[in-house]
Amino acid sequence: xxxWRLIAKEILYRRLNFALAALAVLVAVGSxxxxxxxxxxxxxxxxxxxxxxxxKAGEIGHNLQDDARRIMLGLGYxxxxxxxxxxLGEFYTRGQASKTFPESYGDVLAQSDIILVxxxxxxxxxxMEWPExxxxxxxxGARGEAQRGHVDPKKPLVQPVSPGEMxxxxxxxxxxGLEVGQTVTxxxxxxxxxxxxxxxxxxxxxxxxxxxxxxxxxFDQPGEVDTxxxxxxxxxxxxxxxxxxxxEKQVTRLLPDTRVICLEHEAAIRRATRASAGQRAEExxxxxxxxxxxxxxxxxxxxxxxxxxxxxxxxxxxxxxxLGNVRARRPEIGILRAMxxxxxxxxxxxxxxxxxxxxxxxxxxYAIGFAVAAVWDARxxxxxxxxxxxxxxxxxxxxxxxxxxxxxxPVLSAAASLVPALLAAQEDPAxxxxxx
Amino acid sequence: MxxxxxxxxxxxxxxxGRAGQVQAIESVSLAVEPGEFxxxxxxxxxxxxxxxxIAGGLLRPDAGQVxxxxxxxxxxxPEDRARLRAxxxxxxxxxxxxxxxxxxxxNVLVASLARPSDDGVRRRAVDLIEHVGLGPRTYHVPGxxxxxxxxRVAIARALLxxxxxxxxxxxxxxxxxxxxxxxxxxLADFAEAGGAVLLxxxxxxxxxxxxxxxxxxxxxxRED
Numbered sequence: 196x197x198x199w200r201l202i203a204k205e206i207l208y209r210r211l212n213f214a215l216a217a218l219a220v221l222v223a224v225g226s227x228x229x230x231x232x233x234x235x236x237x238x239x240x241x242x243x244x245x246x247x248x249x250x251k252a253g254e255i256g257h258n259l260q261d262d263a264r265r266i267m268l269g270l271g272y273x274x275x276x277x278x279x280x281x282x283l284g285e286f287y288t289r290g291q292a293s294k295t296f297p298e299s300y301g302d303v304l305a306q307s308d309i310i311l312v313x314x315x316x317x318x319x320x321x322x323m324e325w326p327e328x329x330x331x332x333x334x335x336g337a338r339g340e341a342q343r344g345h346v347d348p349k350k351p352l353v354q355p356v357s358p359g360e361m362x363x364x365x366x367x368x369x370x371x372g373l374e375v376g377q378t379v380t381x382x383x384x385x386x387x388x389x390x391x392x393x394x395x396x397x398x399x400x401x402x403x404x405x406x407x408x409x410x411x412x413x414f415d416q417p418g419e420v421d422t423x424x425x426x427x428x429x430x431x432x433x434x435x436x437x438x439x440x441x442x443e444k445q446v447t448r449l450l451p452d453t454r455v456i457c458l459e460h461e462a463a464i465r466r467a468t469r470a471s472a473g474q475r476a477e478e479x480x481x482x483x484x485x486x487x488x489x490x491x492x493x494x495x496x497x498x499x500x501x502x503x504x505x506x507x508x509x510x511x512x513x514x515x516x517x518l519g520n521v522r523a524r525r526p527e528i529g530i531l532r533a534m535x536x537x538x539x540x541x542x543x544x545x546x547x548x549x550x551x552x553x554x555x556x557x558x559x560x561y562a563i564g565f566a567v568a569a570v571w572d573a574r575x576x577x578x579x580x581x582x583x584x585x586x587x588x589x590x591x592x593x594x595x596x597x598x599x600x601x602x603x604x605p606v607l608s609a610a611a612s613l614v615p616a617l618l619a620a621q622e623d624p625a626x627x628x629x630x631x
Numbered sequence: 632m633x634x635x636x637x638x639x640x641x642x643x644x645x646x647x648g649r650a651g652q653v654q655a656i657e658s659v660s661l662a663v664e665p666g667e668f669x670x671x672x673x674x675x676x677x678x679x680x681x682x683x684x685i686a687g688g689l690l691r692p693d694a695g696q697v698x699x700x701x702x703x704x705x706x707x708x709p710e711d712r713a714r715l716r717a718x719x720x721x722x723x724x725x726x727x728x729x730x731x732x733x734x735x736x737x738n739v740l741v742a743s744l745a746r747p748s749d750d751g752v753r754r755r756a757v758d759l760i761e762h763v764g765l766g767p768r769t770y771h772v773p774g775x776x777x778x779x780x781x782x783r784v785a786i787a788r789a790l791l792x793x794x795x796x797x798x799x800x801x802x803x804x805x806x807x808x809x810x811x812x813x814x815x816x817x818l819a820d821f822a823e824a825g826g827a828v829l830l831x832x833x834x835x836x837x838x839x840x841x842x843x844x845x846x847x848x849x850x851x852x853r854e855d
Contacts, residue, residue: 535717
C-alpha cells in the first residue's frame, strides 16, 4: 500500500469534494489561460493587422501618389518660354528677360497638334521707373491668351487688359494714389485704371498691367515679347516620366530660337502632393496602431486585477474544501496515527491529494480556457471588431504557459491545503478515538 | 530483564475541561506477559479506554510509568513513539475504523504505511485475511461486509505488522454473540501464538477467553 494508492482511492470515493476543489483550480487556471491566450491572440492579430495595414497604407500611399501624379499630369506642366539666348542668370537676378522673340510664337504654340496647351500667355516685362509717379514698378504687357483654333476654346485663365487701360497692384495703387476710373500717364501715354487688385503678398502688388501692344509701343519693340507662359501643357502619347523632357523637345522644335523652363513651384507642388499622400497613409497607420494598443492596454488592465482576484478566491476555496476533507476524515486520521503512521505521512496524504486537485484542475482548466479563448478569438476576428483573421489554435498555443500552469497549479493547491494538512497531522489520535 | 511486554505502574490520568476535572484512572498498575490474554472489565466510564490508550502510547499519563517491551513510549519524541507503536502494538476498536473506500485487502495493507520497508507484507495480508475467514471477501469494501466481518478485517489489520501486543477496546460491542465469539477466539489465538492481548470490555460473555480478568471501577483496579 502506497500513499498514492490511498489518495487515488479516496479521491474516487469522495468524488464530489474532489470535483469541487478541482473546479476551483479549473476556474482559476481557465480564467488565467483564457485571458493570457486572448491577449496573445490580440497581439498576434494586431501584428498581422499591422502588417496588412502597413501593406495597405503603402498601397494607398502609392496609389495616392499615382493619383496625384495622374491628376497633375492631367493638369499638365506649366512652363515658361524664353529666347534661346536668354541668360538665365540675368533673368533670375533682374527678374526680367532681356531677349525678345516674335509674339506670333504664342499662336504657333497654341495651334500645335503635338504640344497640347490649355493656356498660352505671351507677354512683355519691364522693371522700370515710372517717371510721372517717381516710382519703380513692374510693368507687364499682356494681350490675353493666344487662341487655340483647332480645339474647343477654354475659359480664359486671365482677363486681357484692353489697349489704353491699366490694371494695378494694391500697394502700387495705394502709394501712387491710383483709383479705378482715374486716368494716369505712363511714359507719355495715357491709361485709364480699370481695376485695382486685392493684396496678394507678392510682386504683383507692385505691378501694373497694360495691353501688350501698348507695352510694345512704349518700349519700341513692336510684335516682340520676352516670355510666353504656357499653362497646363502636355504631350500626347508620352509617358509621365518623359513628359517634361518631351515638352521641351517639342517646343524647341516648333520654336527653334526658344528655351523652356519648368516653373519650379509647380514641380514642388507635385513633390509635396506625393509626399502628403504618403504622410496621410502613415498617419492613418499610426492612428490604427494606437487604437489597437489602447484596446490591449484596457484588456491587460482588466486582467491585472481580475486574475489575481479569481486566483486568490480559488485558493481560499481549495483551502476550505481541504479543511472539509480533513474534518470528514478525522476517524481515519486517528486510526492511522494509532497504527504508527507519522505526522509527516499524514501531511503527505493531504498534500498529495491537493497536488492531484491542482494537476487535474489545471489540465481541464487549461483545455477549457484555451478552447474558450480560441473560439472567442475566432469570433472576435469574424465580427471584425478587430480586422484580420483569427490567430488560430496553433499560433495561440504556448508550451510555456502550459508548463507553467501544470507546475504552478499543483503547488498553489498544495499551499492552499497546507494548513488543513498540518491540522490533520496534529490531530490527537487519543482524542479522536475516544470521541468515536 | 523481565518478559513483561506491557507494564503500567501507578498510572494516573485526569481529564481537565471547562466543566472541571475528571479522574479517569488512578494509580493503576498492570502487567501483561507474552502469550497472556488479559481482560479488563468494568462499567462504562470506569476508565477502561483511557487505560488502553495510555498502554498503547497514545495518551500521556499524568503520573506513573508505561513500558512496552521494556521501552518507555512517553520518553520518546512523537515520531519515535509512532514507530514504537508500529513495531509493537496492534489496535482493535469497537467501531472498526475501516476506510470505506478501500477493499478488505487494502484496509489490511493500510497498516503497512507505518512500516513501508516491510517486505512480504502483501503475502502476509492475504494470509491474515484467509486466517480470519475472509478470503472470499478480499476485494470487497466495508460497506459490503457484515459488522462481524468488518471487525475481523480490523483484527487482520492490527496483526499485519506482527505486533507483540494487541489492544482491543470493546471489540465485540457492536457484534452479535456468534460474531463476538469469533472475534474473541482470534484474540485468543493471537495470545496462544505468543502475543500479549489486553482486552477492555464490559461484556461479561468475554470472560471465558482471557487467561486473567482485571476488574475496574471508578478508575481503579478492584480485583485482579
